[in-house]
Amino acid sequence: MPKPFVPKIVSANDLMEGDVVYLDAAAGWTRDLAAAAVAHDPEAAETLLARADQPGRVVGPYLADVATDGAAPRPLHYREIFRTRGPSNRPDLGRQAES
Amino acid sequence: MYRYDEFDADYVAARVAQFRDQTRRRIDGKLTEDEYKPLRLQNGLYLQLHAYMLRVAIPYGTLSARQMRALAEVAERWDRGYGHFTTRQNIQFNWTKLKDVGDILEHLAGVEMHAIQTSGNCIRNVTADHFAGAAADEIEDPRPTAELIRQWSTAHPEFAFLPRKFKIAVTGAPNDRAVTRAHDIGLRMVRGPSGEPGYEVIVGGGLGRTPMIGKTLRHFLPKAHLLPYLEAILRVYNLHGRRDNKYKARIKILVHETGEAEIRKEVEAEFERRLEAFGGPEVAPDAAEMARIEAYFAPPALDRRPAVSSREDAAKAVDPAFAAWLERNVKPHRVPGHGIVTVSLKAIGEAPGDASAAQMRALADLADRYSLGELRISHEQNVILPHVRRDDLPQLHAALLRDGLATANAGLITDIIACPGLDYCALATARSIPIAQDIARRFGDGERARAIGDMQIKISGCINACGHHHVGHVGILGLEKAGVESYQITLGGDATETAAIGERVGPGLAAEEVGPAMERLADAYLALRKGSEERFLDALRRLGPAPFKAAIYDEAARADAA
Numbered sequence: 043m044p045k046p047f048v049p050k051i052v053s054a055n056d057l058m059e060g061d062v063v064y065l066d067a068a069a070g071w072t073r074d075l076a077a078a079a080v081a082h083d084p085e086a087a088e089t090l091l092a093r094a095d096q097p098g099r100v101v102g103p104y105l106a107d108v109a110t111d112g113a114a115p116r117p118l119h120y121r122e123i124f125r126t127r128g129p130s131n132r133p134d135l136g137r138q139a140e141s
Numbered sequence: 142m143y144r145y146d147e148f149d150a151d152y153v154a155a156r157v158a159q160f161r162d163q164t165r166r167r168i169d170g171k172l173t174e175d176e177y178k179p180l181r182l183q184n185g186l187y188l189q190l191h192a193y194m195l196r197v198a199i200p201y202g203t204l205s206a207r208q209m210r211a212l213a214e215v216a217e218r219w220d221r222g223y224g225h226f227t228t229r230q231n232i233q234f235n236w237t238k239l240k241d242v243g244d245i246l247e248h249l250a251g252v253e254m255h256a257i258q259t260s261g262n263c264i265r266n267v268t269a270d271h272f273a274g275a276a277a278d279e280i281e282d283p284r285p286t287a288e289l290i291r292q293w294s295t296a297h298p299e300f301a302f303l304p305r306k307f308k309i310a311v312t313g314a315p316n317d318r319a320v321t322r323a324h325d326i327g328l329r330m331v332r333g334p335s336g337e338p339g340y341e342v343i344v345g346g347g348l349g350r351t352p353m354i355g356k357t358l359r360h361f362l363p364k365a366h367l368l369p370y371l372e373a374i375l376r377v378y379n380l381h382g383r384r385d386n387k388y389k390a391r392i393k394i395l396v397h398e399t400g401e402a403e404i405r406k407e408v409e410a411e412f413e414r415r416l417e418a419f420g421g422p423e424v425a426p427d428a429a430e431m432a433r434i435e436a437y438f439a440p441p442a443l444d445r446r447p448a449v450s451s452r453e454d455a456a457k458a459v460d461p462a463f464a465a466w467l468e469r470n471v472k473p474h475r476v477p478g479h480g481i482v483t484v485s486l487k488a489i490g491e492a493p494g495d496a497s498a499a500q501m502r503a504l505a506d507l508a509d510r511y512s513l514g515e516l517r518i519s520h521e522q523n524v525i526l527p528h529v530r531r532d533d534l535p536q537l538h539a540a541l542l543r544d545g546l547a548t549a550n551a552g553l554i555t556d557i558i559a560c561p562g563l564d565y566c567a568l569a570t571a572r573s574i575p576i577a578q579d580i581a582r583r584f585g586d587g588e589r590a591r592a593i594g595d596m597q598i599k600i601s602g603c604i605n606a607c608g609h610h611h612v613g614h615v616g617i618l619g620l621e622k623a624g625v626e627s628y629q630i631t632l633g634g635d636a637t638e639t640a641a642i643g644e645r646v647g648p649g650l651a652a653e654e655v656g657p658a659m660e661r662l663a664d665a666y667l668a669l670r671k672g673s674e675e676r677f678l679d680a681l682r683r684l685g686p687a688p689f690k691a692a693i694y695d696e697a698a699r700a701d702a703a
Contacts, residue, residue, distance in 0.1 A: 058168070058239050060193040098170045101188055120626065121563060124572075125190055129564035131492055131574045135236070136191050136220055 048107040050087045051078040051115050053125065054100035061065060062125045062137065063100060069093040073137070076114035077127055081105075142207050142514075142515065143288050143437045145253045151497040152296070153250045156257060158453045161185045168239065183263070183665075185256025186242055189399055189567050195239040196259040196317035197249060199518050201269035201287035201311070202230035202525075204254075206505035206514040211252040213501035219245050224501070226494040228247060228267050228558055229308070231259055235564030257295065259316055262303045264294035264375075268321045270312040271519035274438060275527040276479045280330045281338045283313035285435045286367065289426060292434075293368055300375050304382035305390035307375070308347075309403060320520060322355045322640035323612055325392045326374060331361060339363045344404070345396030348606035353626045353641045354392040356401045368424040369415035369472060370408075377407045441528055442514050450531035458536075459586065463538050464503025465591065466549035471534060474527075480534060482512070482526040483494040483519070484541060485548040485556065489581045492574045493559040503544040511537050521558055523551065548552060548586060554596040554663060555581040562602025562619060563626075569602035571619025571626035572652070573650055576600055579656040584663070593663050599634070612636040614678045615662065616643045617655060628655050630693055632686050646690040657702050658693045665692035 052138035063071040064078035072078065083085035087105055093105035103105035105120045117123050128136015147152070167177040181187075185196040212232055216224050219241045220234040227233055237245065239488075243364065249255055253270060257264055267287040290309055294300065300307070312319040313330040321327025327343035340362045340508040346355025346368070362370055368390070378392045395405050414423050424435075457464045472481040486494050496504070504524055508516045511533050517525035541547035548682070550556045557580060560566065562573030577600055584590045599613030610616030616631035618679070627649035634643030650658055663677075665688055670680045681689060 055188055055192075060188055060238065061191060096176050101174050119624070121190075124563060128191055129574070130563055130572060131578060 047083055048092070048118070048120035049110050049115070050081045050105040051075075051108050051117075051121070052094040052103050052121070053078075053088050054094060057097075057099055057101055065090060065094045069096075070094075075117075078108075078115055080108065080110055080115050082110075121140050142203065142282075142423040143434070149253070150250075153253075153255050153257070153307035156184070156255065157243065157246045157533050158582075160246060161336035163452070164239060164242060164556045165315065165408070177259065182260040183258065184242075184246070185188075185259035186237070187260065187567075189235065189565050190595050191565065192235060193239060193242070194565070195234045195245060195256060195448050195585055196227070197234070197236045197254060197256045198259050198266040199230050199232060199234050199254075199292050201267055201273065202271050202518040203269075203273070203284060204516050204518070206253075206508040206516065208252045208254055209297050209501050209505040209508065209516055210398045211249060211254065213498040213505070215245055215248060216498040221495045223495055225561060226496065226518050226522050226524070227494070227609055228520045228522060228560070229266060230271070230520055231266060231417050232518070233561070235561070237293055243700065245676050260306075262305050262307075263301050264290075264297065264309065264669050267519060267665045268292050268308070268324075269321060270314055270317075271458045271521075271525050272318060272472065272481050273313060273517070273525065274440065275479075276314050276316075276318075276476050277475045278316050279314045279475065280332060281313045282438050282440075283311040283319075283328070283330060284315075284438045286328065286340075286364075287331075287430070288434050288437070289309045289368070289431070290371070293371070293424065300379065300506065303379055304384045305387065306393075307378075307392070309371075317636075317638040317640070318504040318519075320609070320612065320636045321642070322638075323348055323352075323609070323636065324355065326371065327355050328367075333361045334427065335365065337363070338365060338511075342370065342374075344408075345393040345401075347393040347611060347639075348607075348611045349391070350388060350604045351391075351394065351397075352606070353397060354640050354642060355393075355565050356396060356404075358401075358405050358645060365420070365425055366402070366412075366416075369422045370412050372424060373408045374412050377404065381407075405486075422432070431544045440475075441515075443474075443476040443479055443528060445476060446530065446532070448477040450478065450534070451536050452532045460535075462542075462549070463535060466538055466547055466553040468535065469553060469591075471529075474529075478531055478623055480529050480531050482529050482534070483551040484526060484546050485550050486525040486546075487550055487556050487581065488548045489543055489555060489586050490578050493498055493577050496524070500544055500546060503540075503546065507537060507540055519585070521556065523556070531550065550586060550590060552595050552597070553599060554584050554659075555586070556597070557581060558597075558599040558613070560601050560603075560607035562600075562608075566602060568602070568605060569619070570621045571628065572621060573600045573601050573608055573617075576617060576619070576628065576652065583656050583660055592673070593667065594673060594676060596666070597636070598659070609636065610634070611642045612640060613643060614681070615659070620649060626652050628652065630655075630658065632689055633678070633681055644686060646686055647694055650693075654702070656697065660688055661692040661695055661698055
């Protein structure tokens with residue numbers, strides 16, 4: 043039986059700053075996970091990834107699995123969770139220091 | 142200290158200008174990321190989880206106080222106020238912005254530093270014994286050899302696109318502090334039949350997903366033959382090394398699959414051709430050039446002093462903290478009355494190898510005051526002050542205390558090597574730093590750690606093994622297992638002249654299980670050893686892994702903790 047589709051967002055690193063960004067619904071890039079566009083089926087995921095091909099803005103866009111059980115998409119893999127925060131040994135650095 | 146000549150200065154300046162132009166073209170959209178990536182990597186610029194990371198070369202781990210201050214300035218002006226010293230004696234800045242890289246490189250060029258060949262499939266920064274030029278057991282200072290290799294290998298057109306990266310380490314002493322048996326090429330200074338110095342040439346060592354101990358191709362190579370012999374090895378590798386599979390592309394795989402005897406035959410045949418090329422050794426440096434390089438590493442004019450310092454003895458008698466630091470962090474110098482000081486970057490609970498800009502400046506000042514302005518970075522991620530008068534040790538210790546740099550744990554269970562892991566690294570599969578911090582906090586800075594004595598823990602956050610876990614007495618490898626971080630434990634690794642790869646003891650542990658397992662392991666060792674003279678590694682070799690494995694996987698203890 044095929045595995046059920048897991049919703050996805052597109053993440054990348056900003057070309058100039060190098061920090062974590064997400065593709066939004068207008069095919070722009072946001073640092074706010076809550077504003078990330080979510081694909082709910084494989085076709086939508088493919089479309090999102092195609093829109094993310096913006097080498098003048100970002101580096102290495104890819105699809106990441108999320109849960110959609112809250113106000114913002116929630117990354118499922120621990121690597122993605124760390125990317126939303128920053129180094130776990132330095133709470134004073136990275137995105138976690140901004141909140 | 143080596144100083145750039147006009148050629149070196151012009152070359153580095155040209156590279157900075159070239160990289161500025163390449164970066165501008167990437168920003169302007171004239172270069173794609175695929176085109177730009179190999180260029181930025183050849184200049185030490187990686188893109189990590191949260192930001193760009195710039196890796197700066199510290200050739201053979203030697204730097205001056207002036208260079209250390211320049212690194213502090215980079216940390217403060219363009220980064221987040223700190224840097225990370227690595228197991229390859231380099232420094233990494235974790236929060237670099239693309240627009241700033243040209244300025245950073247220009248600033249570094251001003252103090253004769255750069256980031257060239259700190260990445261890419263080329264010959265990387267040459268590493269060396271961090272006690273070079275000071276060690277009491279040294280045959281010769283390995284740094285003139287390392288500098289010669291640096292000059293030969295920098296921008297060498299034939300070896301700029303090897304099948305895979307290539308790492309060379311050099312030691313001048315029989316006690317191997319440079320992990321030469323785990324490098325693509327390891328060079329150990331030895332004496333020949335007439336007492337003349339030369340090299341044992343070790344090839345095909347390496348860690349990563351397929352760890353190998355290097356094989357000795359030559360037990361004695363005359364010094365004058367070094368570069369033609371290295372060229373012969375590199376040529377054989379460049380021709381036959383696999384390019385179809387990056388996981389099988391290192392020279393260790395070529396040596397393993399081809400066989401030691403056949404590789405030796407091919408290298409020796411190519412070496413003969415190199416010796417004959419152009420009517421003589423093609424790339425042998427002339428004596429005047431070698432003398433020029435060696436002059437930069439001439440032993441400092443240290444005054445011979447009484448081997449026993451009354452000031453040191455007096456401080457030791459009244460200050461237990463100083464005595465503990467002296468015992469662990471000061472080693473004998475070749476000149477009586479002096480010592481080699483290891484400044485630990487492993488303060489309990491801190492990230493191994495990290496130093497703040499303020500600490501870098503403090504170290505530079507202390508180097509100026511107490512160590513002829515010289516510093517070294519060890520592959521163990523500590524800083525060395527190589528030439529300290531024993532009379533000055535109490536004052537130096539007091540100054541280090543003020544700067545949070547006096548942790549007395551060199552070689553102890555808390556002197557942990559750890560790669561950046563998944564807190565920074567895009568390749569990592571698990572975190573390393575928090576595991577190291579947890580273990581260090583459990584053992585602390587006191588009597589318990591000192592009672593355990595020499596016990597090296599090395600942690601890598603992925604199979605690439607930047608944390609040298611394979612050659613740790615205890616190795617910890619972080620992996621992903623069923624969507625969570627999982628840590629494999631190996632026992633019995635050895636990074637020295639008796640190098641060995643550790644054996645995996647069993648299934649992976651959860652992150653929170655690693656620290657308690659290390660405590661049970663250390664307790665088992667304390668209970669089983671013959672006495673304090675029997676190191677953990679010796680007890681393990683005598684008893685085998687079974688009792689230690691039982692301690693790590695003690696089901697009752699694990700259940701209690703759960």
